[in-house]
Amino acid sequence: MSASLCGAGGAATVASYRCRVVEHRWVNRRYKYLRLEADAPLAAITRPGQFYQLRCPVTDEAQPFLLRPMSVYGAGPEDGRLEFLYNVAGVGTRALAGLPAGGSMDIVGPLGNTFALDPAFRRILVVARGVGLATMAPLVRQAAGAGVAITALMSARSRADLMEREFLRGAAAQVHGVFDEDGSSAVAAVEGLLRRLLAGQRPDAVYTCGSHRLLMLLQRVLADYPQVRGEVAMEQRMACGMGVCLSCVRLFERGGDKQFLRVCREGPVFPIRDVTQEVEFG
Ligand SMILES: Cc1cc2nc3c(=O)[nH]c(=O)nc-3n(C[C@H](O)[C@H](O)[C@H](O)COP(=O)(O)OP(=O)(O)OC[C@H]3O[C@@H](n4cnc5c(N)ncnc54)[C@H](O)[C@@H]3O)c2cc1C
Structure with missing residues (x-):
């Protein structure tokens, strides 16, 4: 299946691709790393912030009907990896977590803007929490490649959950970790840190993903x-991922x-200032 969609950001080719599962392993007790390869040059047309819809396998426990949206964590045009x-x-x-390396899976994309x-x-x-770091990791790499200095404010339940290495993937950055376990991730504490960083470092742009609380604070x-x-x-619950079903509409x-x-x-990328206070549909 293949369809060409033209959006405000220009033409993009969206299609369904069968990929090889090259690597699939646990990163820690909650997160898994999945590496796919496709024959099509997907890695070359995938941009930071974009996502794919992943078809999860049918198991004894579940028959996931809808595809699951996942940000691209990395793309290597040189070896075709996603x-x-x-x-x-x-x-x-x-169900996805049980997929063995050596198998295959279908994905639809690349979807969304950058x-x-x-x-x-x-x-x-960059201000990241939870799965937000998977979404922003390609942006960090892009910035590092362009010689842009990076400050990362990373929020997590505990030090063990921070995944700093997975986030930076070798990029140099000044990292500020804040944690639920010691109270440093509380809104008031993060606000103080944010204001110090904004006033002291004068970044040109701030990017975030993964926490509605951090988004509202940044706004x-x-x-x-x-x-x-x-x-x-x-990050919004969605069904088709292609703009047809309207399930992910928000104000x-x-x-x-x-x-x-x-x-x-x-x-999925919007100006922070455009987001309204509305929390979520569904
Ligand atoms: C643009 C985008 C990018 C994302 N990127 C990542 C990523 O890189 N890494 C990651 O771990 N997660 C990411 N998510 C969240 C991920 O899609 C959900 O965690 C996943 O769909 C949950 O599916 P489930 O069947 O395990 O959970 P269930 O709760 O059983 O899912 C039930 C239904 O709700 C939908 N759903 C549940 N939680 C979410 C959610 N948070 N966002 C959207 N739909 C949801 C599912 O797709 C499914 O249709 C992203 C979401 C969006 C919208």
Whole structure:
């Protein structure tokens, strides 16, 4: 199956591809790393922030009907690899976790838009929690490759859950870890740290993904830094992932106008300032 979709960001080819499962292993007690290879040159057309819909296998426990959206964690045009890093959360991802290396799986994509990174930026600040780090890891690599300095504010339940190595993948960054276990991830503490970083380092842009609480905090703090660009990759429950079913629509505010937009199609990356307080559908 193959279809060509033309969106605001230009033409993109979306198709269903059968991939080889080259590597599939646990990273820690909750996250798995999945490496696929396709015959088509997918890695070359996949951009940071984009995602694929993964078909999870049928098991004795489950028959996942809907495909599961997963951000691209890495793409290697030189060897055709597509990488994913996912939290084993529910029925679909539990079924996915049992897929052996050497098997095959179907994916649909690449889907969605991409982060806007200007290579002329001097420094960026990335704020990540949970699965957000899988989504932003390619952005970090892109920034490092362009010589843009990186500050990472990483939030996690505990030090053991931080996954700093998996996030940076060798990129140099100034890392600030904040944790639930010692209270340093509390909103007031993170706000203080954010304000110090924004005032002291004057990043050109802030990017986030993975926590609604951090998103709302950033939106509030960035109101005091109008010169700093802000983008968020939204994680929203979705079905088709291609803009047809409208299940991932949510309300945004653009230039004073309220607009319903599809997270899968107009997003998943949006300006932080456009996101409304509405929490989630469904
Ligand atoms: C654009 C995008 C990128 C994502 N990237 C990643 C990633 O890189 N790594 C990662 O671990 N997770 C990612 N997620 C979340 C991931 O899609 C869900 O964790 C996964 O679909 C859960 O499926 P499940 O069957 O295990 O859970 P269940 O709770 O059993 O799922 C039931 C249904 O709800 C949907 N659903 C449940 N949780 C979510 C969620 N948080 N977001 C969207 N749909 C959900 C499922 O797709 C499924 O249709 C992403 C979500 C989106 C929208």
